[in-house]
Amino acid sequence: MKKIFTFLIIIFSLTGNSQILDPVKWTTKVIQKSNTEFELIIDATIDYNWHLYSQNTPDGGSQPLVFEFKNAKGNYTLVGKTTEGKYIKEYNEIFEVDEYFFVNKAQFKQLIKVTNTNLKEIKIALSGQVCIDGKCIQEDDNLTIKLPEIKQETIVEKVEEKAVITDTKEDKKTTEEIITKVDEVITDSTNSNVEEVKKVETTTATKKEIKKEEKKGLLSIFILAFLGGFAALLTPCVFPMIPMTVSFFTKQSKTKAEGKKNAFIYGISIILIYLLLGSLVTGIFGADALNALSTNVWFNIIFFGLLVFFAASFLGAFEIVLPNSWANKVDRQADRGGVVGILFMALALAIVSFSCTGPIVGTLLVEAASKGGIAPIVGMLGFSSALALPFMLFAMFPGWMNSLPKSGGWLNTVKVSLGFLELALAFKFLSNADLVLQAHWLEREVFLAIWIVIFGTWAVYLFGKLTLPHDSPLSHISVGRLFLALLVSIFTVYLIPGLWGAPLKLISGFPPPMTYSESPYGVGNSQGGGGEATSVLPAHAHYGPHKIIAFHDYEKGVAYAKEVGKPILLDFTGHACVNCRKMEEHVWSQPEVLSMLKNDIVLISLYVDDKRSLDEKEQYISPETGKEIKTIGNKWSDFQITRYKNNAQPYYIVLNSEGKDISDPVGYTPDVEEYKTWLKEGIANFKK
Template identity: 60%
Template sequence: MRKLAFTLFLLFAFVTSWAQAPDKHPVKWTSKIEKKSDNEYIITLDGTIEDKWHVYSQFTPDGGALPLEITFNNDKDNFQAVGKAEESPYEKAFNKTFGVDEYFWSHNVQLKQVIRTTNPNNNLVQLDLFYQVCKEVCIQGNFFFEYDLKNLTAKEVKLFSDPTTAAKAETPKKAEEVKPASAPKKAKGDDKGIMTIFIVAFFSGFAALLTPCVFPMIPMTVSVFTKASKTRAQGIRNAIFFGLSIIIIYVLLGSIVTALFGVDSLNRLSTNVWFNLIFFALLVFFAISFLGGFEIMLPNSWANKVDRQADRGGFVGILFMALALAIVSFSCTGPIVGTLLVEAASKGGLAPVIGMVGFSSALALPFMLFAMFPGWMNSLPKSGGWLNTVKVSLGFLELALAFKFLSKADLVTQSHLLEREIFLVIWIAVFGAWALYLFGKLVLPHDTPVSYISVGRLLTGLLILSFTIYLIPGLWGAPLKLISGFPPPLRYSESPDGVGRSNISGSLPEGAKLVGKDIMAFEDYDKGLAYAKEVGKPVMIDFTGYGCENCRKMEDNVWSDDRIHSILKDEVVLISLYVDATEELPEAQQYRSETTGRKVKTVGNKWFEFQVKKYGAAAQPLYVVIDHEENNLNEPVGYTPDVEEYLQWLKDGVAKFNKE
């Protein structure tokens, strides 16, 4: 259990400016309990989160920040939780550092947990709330509540009286009851996500226009409007209504998807293995269709019935003309619309509707404009083989995108079947084949024979080829920041320490491993300190966590500086202590914490208690430079993204050691 890795996180405020921790805990909780039926109760937890801090949902995917967790201490033979706690709406944003989506609250959070009693003689419920709250640093919260089922009262059990140091437990006091928390405000990142969906969908609509099923219909449709409209004003009015009809049809499709699956269900399913495998198969199916394997067609009877309705004239006839366009062009627009709905639906909320607004707006705009201004038709390029080239290119894109979903399924199960190198090899093959196709070296079904390629096609082929070559160094560990978030993270690979470094790893001292480029780090304090004494170097302790985003940022953006990398590699002995490691300690090494009275069971418990007890800080990252007698050589620092500032701090610690 993750909460067991953090049993000491009841320090409400650490006055540790060097660790960038807040003066007090950034989340305040209140709770109440209500009776639902004879043997069921509803526990409500309301949290108020300080500005710019985030608390992470129970459903946030593995590989990122630690999710919130509710457990009970005395439930055995007394009561049981009915499913997961119901959450107030959360926000969603992609974390480039971890390569996963994260679900979080920014201002307020409300949790409702239903419990069902099984022992009528028991009137006490003990709830343990664990979560991670992050801003510039990440702090774990562990709150305890007790509920009296007989009197329906709730009280928070506080184990510390002094906010800056561990102290004796104080007398529990009754928690205040509050009104249900309102839904959290949208974060700026959430707004950006919706805008990104709209922009991508809008350009996808333009891409759909340049397919053989849609482009030739522009002059055909415009000529119908020109002949049917008796006046120019009527023609403009009909054109506008036609465009709006297209938008209405596609927005209705997005609304149906939202209604069928709910505002948030697909969002929560986005890390489900089967969900991602089905989407992978669906996108491969779409890609094969675009590449010319087959065509996705709706029944001809549908088109015939709609065509007959379109002949009625008036606004009803125009509406059915728009529906006929959607049906007839489905073999080209269907895969694009399907991909958009898959991606948008996994974002949750109204994303499918927003996506369809963007797609249909781009699709409708040219029909409206050319119907208003028929003279512009002369500037349109003629239909030809280039339309199929666009369609095939979309097929290659669909195929590449499909592996994002397969990769996510593999990451969730940690199967290591689609590690970073294999993913990149597939992308190199797909984009390389696309480049060869654009250069005319590959011919697919429905292609028109050409004696030469256009300049535009050549330039596009060169761009795709350049991107393909850019991917190749990733096979040897290059970060590939342009596609951050698409391939598996660097550590999820066959050679996490870098290609050709297995022999180096094998020759490392016991307890050490390679991190970054070629920096050696110990994960055991005693072994690292003993090695430092042996080689005569100072120690740098790195209090870190597997789910610590700012720890990864420091490693990727600060430690990668050549000057800092050189010091970490050659001038200090690095000891990285993971405070969220869940590996259980041997029974003989488990003990009761003097600070909280709770049992230290995991490796993470052990290192976190060490951090709090010795350095009075709960936030990660925390960096400490010490000598062989374990004395600090300078003030510890936390998250320090300024390379020069961190470099000077590191040099200062090493210099003081060398003077001793």
């Protein structure tokens, strides 16, 4: 009985009337590397079943973790980037991107070099997102890391490492003690073994999922790169070199066996050259840096520019060539014969064909960089294997040469077609940047319109109605080209209904999500039969999910509710809140719920992860949490914590037109009937 009573007291102390969740506990320590170099280690202990998102989680998904070193200027410099431990990679069907997150625990490291020997502490502000099934919260915290005394003397390298452990929050100890007591009580209960088994099974399954997802991602990169290498073969820079190379091996080799051996060495040399390129990219930038590049706004814009540059080259605007002196020097080395000569022959192929292979290789490396890890190496293995295989096989079996088609204008058609594909792919990177910035320059309709024009123009080209600089005169089109023209035309027509709200599942993940558009369900489509509120948006309002009129500012929304005499649905949400999107897609879309949201209530959606800065005069220190309120998201998060003692999203409350609560708050409520009943009661309370 005493244990049960203690357990109830502990549970009450953890929950009580307050719903402020704190699922991540942060601790820090310092390892002194030299007199002025220190490694900062930040450990996160994550409550059971919660997910803390990585610094590298891709754009368009949940909010990545960000560390801001507040007092760096004039005191210390960062050496490299903040590294992190192994994360879990999982596809999110709502956001249509892979997400990277940690469970149970995570560790982050940052090396610094101190320039101010009087420095006593490092101040770090961190922001991110942590979620569990049903809710997400903003993880905003301030860490203070105490440094050991720095002696004012010359740097002594390789001193004995010294660890200084500090706790970043005094009140964390109390929480940890409570959690320890809860664990002790649960351990004594009959269900303890079941819980432990569940945790072990979850950990084991998680490790298997990580390996499975990694293999799946690398396999897809290999296959795409292999297809890219095959496409490179069919370009005017590479295809004509096949018979020339085969002729060299058959004439220079004294026996058939020697010819086959040399052809094999030649193929392996091609693979090694491209593997070296992939290794250099991974080695120079590093796996973590590649992930960081792929999720950075400015690098997405740079990738966009690179792909447009490559596409212009393929379309005939200019040729990307390496210096002729390189090719001449390598060609002279190839005359040496033997294994070294064959290696230089392979290098000569890479240099001479660069005007056609360069854009493909560049595109593959950009795409592989978005995956991170050893993806660039795997990509170059796939590309070079496809490129080398025909040279090896035709040199080993010269008789097969008779089955090859003759060189001609069709080779340039392949090159131009690759240009159209690269141009279309480029806009995916620009879309990533736009989604992160929430600039709404490249919304879904604009993205689809661009693709329709690109693929439509490609179809016109394939039908022979458009001629580009390096095309040969065309008296007729081949059957193969006709079939390709028909296929591209069908795809173009398939894209058009997307402007009116069609889901376009064939290209899921490429265009922006349905909610990121001028009209979430297409031009002129209310989708759901919920009725229309008004054809003209009120001042300061926006179209939210399902074309529901929504306000993103509390005061302006309340003012409008007073004007029209309607109750308010206050919606605490986030751009990167997956459970918020689930509610909007699966609950709000139901006809009766949608009708109430459009006609009977004023929706105020406050985004707690809005990173836009407040004006300086509007910034403040929260009396409730003591945190700096600098962004719009900080303001609404602090509003939710201060008024409702809650920091989870989604979070819904019905208010009257004066802004007073007239319903109990609810969180994630996937049951449509339950949510509909709750919403009806709130509206009924307003009418009383």
